[in-house]
Amino acid sequence: MATNYKEELTGVFGYPVAENPTCVMQQAAFEALGLQWRYLTIEVHPESLTPAIVGAKAMGFRGINLTIPHKVAVMPLLDGIAPDAQMIGAVNTVRRDDEGRFIGENTDGKGFLRGVREDAGIDPAGKRIVLLGAGGAARAVAVELALAGAAEITVVNRSVERGESMTGDLVARTGAKASFVPWTNTYRVGSDVDILVNSTSIGLYPDVDAMPDVALDDVSPDLLVCDVIPNPPSTPFLRAATERGLPTLDGLSMLVYQGVIGFQMWTGETPPEDVMRDALKAAFGV
Ligand SMILES: NC(=O)c1ccc[n+]([C@@H]2O[C@H](COP(=O)([O-])OP(=O)(O)OC[C@H]3O[C@@H](n4cnc5c(N)ncnc54)[C@H](OP(=O)(O)O)[C@@H]3O)[C@@H](O)[C@H]2O)c1
Known part of the structure; x- marks a missing residue:
């Protein structure tokens, strides 16, 4: 088989972001399915959100999560917003569609x-x-x-x-x-x-x-x-x-399921939910 070092990129943009645990469950799911995908935890200052989104698109990011303080600010920077995310007034997940457009969703x-x-x-x-x-x-x-x-x-x-x-x-x-x-x-x-x-x-x-x-x-x-x-x-x-x-x-159920829905939107695959839940439990020490 030909060598392929290329990784499909996903990640979370936030400020602060260091304690965001999503990387733990998404990376565990990618690895369990043998997908050459990477979930990055990226600190993006509020003033840098626009170039960060432009850069993510240029680098072909397949999906992005948004956390504090970007969930509302990201909306005008996207190519489309799902109807429920529009009603909520916030986006926590961006997916790249088949035409390469960034679509805002809310999976919470x-x-x-x-x-x-x-x-x-x-x-x-x-x-x-x-x-x-x-x-x-x-x-x-x-x-x-x-x-x-x-x-x-x-x-x-x-x-x-x-x-x-x-x-x-x-x-x-x-x-x-x-x-x-x-x-x-x-x-x-x-x-x-x-x-x-x-x-x-x-x-x-x-x-x-x-x-x-x-x-x-x-x-x-x-x-x-x-x-x-x-x-x-x-x-x-x-x-x-x-x-x-x-x-x-409990809120762990919500966190796992919103991540499961995001994973499906990005990869089109059904993720191993137990792997995701166990990874988070280990990270939380429960
Ligand atoms: N499980 C999951 O998947 C998931 C997903 C998203 C968020 N969350 C959790 O949801 C929680 C809320 O997040 P958010 O983004 O909605 O935060 P937020 O926008 O800052 O809203 C916080 C809410 O909590 C209220 N509040 C905070 N401290 C209070 C107190 N001492 N007494 C009464 N009300 C208080 C605030 O009331 P005021 O309006 O009066 O300030 C406000 O309604 C966070 O803990 C987050 O971890 C969980």
Whole structure:
């Protein structure tokens, strides 16, 4: 066989980016399938995003992940944006299409949705949802739940401006039935709620003892309690739910599935999901 040292390039652009763990799972998946692909963790200063995207295209990058602070800023630099990423207002994944164009996607909410359907075994259609948070993760989760037919979405957020803005965009862009509740003191989750999601950053490493201020005294015994925090996957919030006998879904599931969806978009192949999950678990020490 002829020698081929050429690698297909993918990677993440962020600032800061050193602690981004995605390289661990994507590189493990490339190697498990014997693909001559490389996932690079690249620090791109906000002022350098435009030349970085131009350069990535020139070098034939097959895919790019965007993390803080580039998820919104990258949008005008791309050749097209997928409809759900447009509704979310952010791009976390770029794929190169057959014509060499860079298309913006958002796999965060899709990854979350797959966990709800497959790991928790729940169809969000017709369900009543409470979402804690109104940042980028909350927007992605809310749009995908709305597109999946959720009956009602209540956004609970500390900053009124962010919460109202997210809820307004959600209603205008998806037609979902949604309302906003300012998070001023302990939020009591009602007995009619089917799915509760912590989509804030509360509980993220190193703040591992922090927990969203919610009361679960009145909830339905079937309430699905979800957390987007991937590291550590066992958060105080999920542990409190488990102690009450409630079903839970962790943020590691979301992280793995959003990476699986990205891998499929880039390579056209089905990745080894267990390899990706195990690689992340080893990186997180769990
Ligand atoms: N598992 C995955 O695949 C995945 C994917 C994407 C993101 N994430 C995780 O999602 C989390 C949020 O990311 P993001 O991009 O949405 O961040 P973000 O845009 O900065 O939003 C953070 C959200 O958390 C809220 N918040 C933070 N600290 C709070 C506190 N002490 N009390 C009440 N609310 C608080 C903020 O409320 P205010 O508006 O009031 O500030 C805001 O709604 C991160 O931990 C990230 O790791 C996970």
